[in-house]
Amino acid sequence: MDTQTKKAPATKVPAKKDAAKQLEDLFEDSLKDIYWAEKALTKALPKMQKNATSPKLKKAIADHLSQTVEHVTRLEECFESIGKKPVAKKCDAMEGLLKEGEGIMKETQPGAVRDAGIIGASQKVEHYEIATYGTLAAFAKVLNQKVALTNLLKTLEEEKKCDELLTSIADTALNSAAIKN
Secondary structure, three states, rough: OOOOOOOOOOOOOOOOOOOOOOHHHHHHHHHHHHHHHHHHHHHHHHHHHOOOOOOOHHHHHHHHHHHHHHHHHHHHHHHHHHOOOOOOOOOOOHHHHHHHHHHHHHHOOOOOOHHHHHHHHHHHHHHHHHHHHHHHHHHHHHHHHHHHHHHHHHHHHHHHHHHHHHHHHHHHHHHHHHOOO
């Protein structure tokens, strides 16, 4: 049998001492995670914008940077609404996605090919954010956290619109131009 296809036996993962015991704990922990992610994005987006060449893509990134700053503020309001101080906890998923985006920029020549790579990396980020905000909104709903729910749903819709815009930019000749490079 090929060693790469051999499956390791499933094991139970022991919980850490400070592991979430209640949904409220998981909700707060997840807010900390996406708070870090959004703050990290405010640092990564300017670099992506500088490395993009398509005017539409540059504008979309600039617009999303402004929205991301608003997302950070909304998350701070979510923390406040649950009586907690805004605290960022390193988000391993976002760190990995941002590293991947950085690698794509290094591995592509400036122009349509790099722009296509930036869009792909950006959409991975958007999909992660859509999944996270959707989950957080579901938690807020059952926890009856109305202020948080309103903020999370607003951000979720903005993330979905950004993803649709990136698809539109890629579909309007950018990917075709990348073939010709």
